[in-house]
Amino acid sequence: MNLQKKRILILGANSDIAKALCVQFAKAGANLHLASRNVKELEKSANDLRIRYGVEVNVSELDALIPVSRTQIIDNVYPQIDGAVLALGVLGSQTEAQKSEGLREQVLQTNFNVAIHLLEPLAALFEQRRAGFVVGISSVAGDRGRASNYMYGAAKAGFSAYLSGLRNRLASFGVPVLTIKPGFVKTKMTLGLPLPGKLVATPERVAADIMKALAGKKDVSYTPWFWKPLMTIIIHIPERIFKGLKL
Amino acid sequence: MNTTSWGRYPVIEAETLSCVSDDQFRQAVQSSDGFIPRGNGRSYGDSALSPKLISALPAQRFLAWDNSTGVLECEAGVLLADILASFVPRGWFLPTTPGTKWISIGGAIACDVHGKNHHSFGCFSDAVLDFRLMLPDGSILNVSRTENPEWFVTTCGGMGLTGVILSARITLKRIASSYMDQVTTKTANLKETFAAFERHQHDPYSVAWIDCLATGSKVGRCLLMTGDHAQSGSLDFNNKMLATVPDMFPSFTLNSLSMQAFNTLYYGKAPKGESKQKIGINSFFYPLDIISEWNRIYGRQGFLQYQFVLPFASSYEGLNKILGEIGKSGRGSFLAVLKLFGKANSNYLSFPEEGYTLALDFKRDAGLFPLLDRLDAMVLDYGGRFYLTKDARVSKATFEKGYPHIDEFRAWREKQGLTNKIWSLQSRRLGL
Numbered sequence: 080m081n082l083q084k085k086r087i088l089i090l091g092a093n094s095d096i097a098k099a100l101c102v103q104f105a106k107a108g109a110n111l112h113l114a115s116r117n118v119k120e121l122e123k124s125a126n127d128l129r130i131r132y133g134v135e136v137n138v139s140e141l142d143a144l145i146p147v148s149r150t151q152i153i154d155n156v157y158p159q160i161d162g163a164v165l166a167l168g169v170l171g172s173q174t175e176a177q178k179s180e181g182l183r184e185q186v187l188q189t190n191f192n193v194a195i196h197l198l199e200p201l202a203a204l205f206e207q208r209r210a211g212f213v214v215g216i217s218s219v220a221g222d223r224g225r226a227s228n229y230m231y232g233a234a235k236a237g238f239s240a241y242l243s244g245l246r247n248r249l250a251s252f253g254v255p256v257l258t259i260k261p262g263f264v265k266t267k268m269t270l271g272l273p274l275p276g277k278l279v280a281t282p283e284r285v286a287a288d289i290m291k292a293l294a295g296k297k298d299v300s301y302t303p304w305f306w307k308p309l310m311t312i313i314i315h316i317p318e319r320i321f322k323g324l325k326l
Numbered sequence: 327m328n329t330t331s332w333g334r335y336p337v338i339e340a341e342t343l344s345c346v347s348d349d350q351f352r353q354a355v356q357s358s359d360g361f362i363p364r365g366n367g368r369s370y371g372d373s374a375l376s377p378k379l380i381s382a383l384p385a386q387r388f389l390a391w392d393n394s395t396g397v398l399e400c401e402a403g404v405l406l407a408d409i410l411a412s413f414v415p416r417g418w419f420l421p422t423t424p425g426t427k428w429i430s431i432g433g434a435i436a437c438d439v440h441g442k443n444h445h446s447f448g449c450f451s452d453a454v455l456d457f458r459l460m461l462p463d464g465s466i467l468n469v470s471r472t473e474n475p476e477w478f479v480t481t482c483g484g485m486g487l488t489g490v491i492l493s494a495r496i497t498l499k500r501i502a503s504s505y506m507d508q509v510t511t512k513t514a515n516l517k518e519t520f521a522a523f524e525r526h527q528h529d530p531y532s533v534a535w536i537d538c539l540a541t542g543s544k545v546g547r548c549l550l551m552t553g554d555h556a557q558s559g560s561l562d563f564n565n566k567m568l569a570t571v572p573d574m575f576p577s578f579t580l581n582s583l584s585m586q587a588f589n590t591l592y593y594g595k596a597p598k599g600e601s602k603q604k605i606g607i608n609s610f611f612y613p614l615d616i617i618s619e620w621n622r623i624y625g626r627q628g629f630l631q632y633q634f635v636l637p638f639a640s641s642y643e644g645l646n647k648i649l650g651e652i653g654k655s656g657r658g659s660f661l662a663v664l665k666l667f668g669k670a671n672s673n674y675l676s677f678p679e680e681g682y683t684l685a686l687d688f689k690r691d692a693g694l695f696p697l698l699d700r701l702d703a704m705v706l707d708y709g710g711r712f713y714l715t716k717d718a719r720v721s722k723a724t725f726e727k728g729y730p731h732i733d734e735f736r737a738w739r740e741k742q743g744l745t746n747k748i749w750s751l752q753s754r755r756l757g758l
Binding site: 120123124126127130131132133 | 347387388389390391398408412416
């Protein structure tokens with residue numbers, strides 16, 4: 080995929096994976112539009128990308144849980160873009176989410192409803208244009224619910240299913256939809272969590288894998304690669320055994 | 327977590343607080359009783375070691391760039407390699423650079439590093455317009471030669487002991503090519519080496535690789551490399567590395583025999599007299615950076631880098647003696663580097679002063695420290711001084727003799743209430 084001068088929207092651009100991905104896009108000569116809640120931080124990232132790579136970078140405030148904020152992006156930014164990455168998401172504490180409806184709501188809303196509300200208008204636009212591409216960052220957590228993070232996992236499972244449907248819908252219009260399923264990544268999101276050292280990837284690694292998947296016209300891509308065989312095994316463990324495992 | 331710097335000695339148990347935003351830095355300094363700021367950990371000894379480390383390494387953003395003046399503003403954790411990767415292809419270069427590009431801007435200022443053009447340009451601080459400095463109470467000062475000037479002369483070369491550098495503005499210089507026109511001069515002894523340095527004093531860049539294991543009439547023989555940026559040519563540049571040294575490098579491979587062989591071969595392969603080469607920026611400025619983790623070749627025991635400068639007048643006699651002593655000891659390294667400095671600047675603890683500086687590595691083992699103690703005494707005899715960025719062991723009495731402004735530095739730290747808030751193993755050892 081030639082990304083030179085392509086205008087790419089990054090939804091949730093302050094996430095560490097998004098930042099690493101911006102670097103990759105900028106290196107490929109793409110222009111960027113960054114959207115996130117913290118505009119002050121975004122401006123700094125934008126400046127850095129402009130200076131480092133000489134690409135155009137625009138910035139928009141997006142508080143994804145607020146409908147008007149989404150509408151502003153949809154109305155003002157969407158018409159100008161050639162491709163989009165949805166990188167926003169929130170992990171939330173599983174144990175807290177079990178107790179608090181508020182937190183549950185936030186995890187489910189951000190990772191599922193909001194993602195769909197943001198992508199659906201884009202899908203309509205790209206369908207009409209018969210051009211564009213969508214990258215959705217889901218998670219291996221959506222492949223099978225586990226006690227340690229099934230709220231997040233359930234939302235991501237829904238999001239993965241959504242992306243699969245969207246891909247099916249847009250395929251005949253020549254609009255690729257790429258589902259990315261990262262495993263454990265060392266980011267702000269996982270800061271302080273006890274991660275299994277050997278399985279943890281850097282955001283840079285994930286970003287490089289996303290670029291490869293885009294170039295290779297992949298549909299679903301696990302990153303790093305070993306999550307694919309790993310999840311294949313996990314998915315196929317009989318529920319009778321799976322329910323007794325500590326995962 | 328066990329933490330060490332480039333020399334892998336000493337190793338201490340330290341907690342690292344990594345920061346990006348001003349708020350994170352503020353929280354870190356306010357919550358720490360005693361700490362030292364840290365960049366990429368490429369100082370050799372104990373300058374950036376303390377039980378509590380505040381790392382500016384994650385703060386790696388470029389903040390502003392003016393293509394008409396070459397002024398770049400960036401966060402303290404930006405590495406010289408990042409600047410090169412972005413700006414060499416656009417025809418800009420660092421106005422001065424040390425022998426590695428894997429150091430942070432904050433570290434470059436705190437160590438007031440120097441390079442092959444010290445005699446024609448000065449130290450890294452000469453490229454600095456201003457910087458933002460966070461004090462232990464979380465307040466932020468703008469520091470330049472005219473705004474808070476006391477903080478400028480104490481912070482440049484101040485080894486992080488005055489606060490945390492958050493960001494800085496530096497001025498880059500124009501280059502027409504990423505290639506260098508180099509002249510290599512082969513000399514047979516120290517006398518010829520000095521004559522060659524002085525003959526080439528108007529070349530913008532100069533440095534000598536010196537055979538520190540040579541003895542007798544060959545003491546001080548060297549390959550002097552001088553040069554400047556080529557006037558035309560491509561601007562290609564990358565930070566690719568060739569190989570990584572494994573952590574379990576067998577330490578017996580580095581012994582006096584193999585070092586002697588290396589030095590003899592390296593010296594022998596250069597043509598007699600003067601020869602000309604066209605080489606890239608990486609080969610000219612950063613020959614070792616091509617090997618990732620090269621410090622591992624000295625093994626788990628680590629190594630010490632020893633760097634001192636002697637005043638111009640006593641340089642010849644002093645170096646003759648000191649090189650003789652090192653040659654006799656049979657210890658020494660691949661990497662003995664000699665350079666003629668220009669004038670000192672007014673920063674209290676900046677290392678360079680007019681005269682010859684010698685830097686070399688010693689693998690750390692039982693017999694090393696007594697040799698270094700003997701060398702210390704000789705350096706002092708000839709009125710020399712030591713470089714904090716390389717040091718892990720010099721005594722307080724030895725160190726302070728070389729720095730006339732040291733008491734002003736100490737008084738400033740005391741007056742600003744920094745002495746117990748910001749400290750490193752080195753500052754404690756030297757009473758800074």
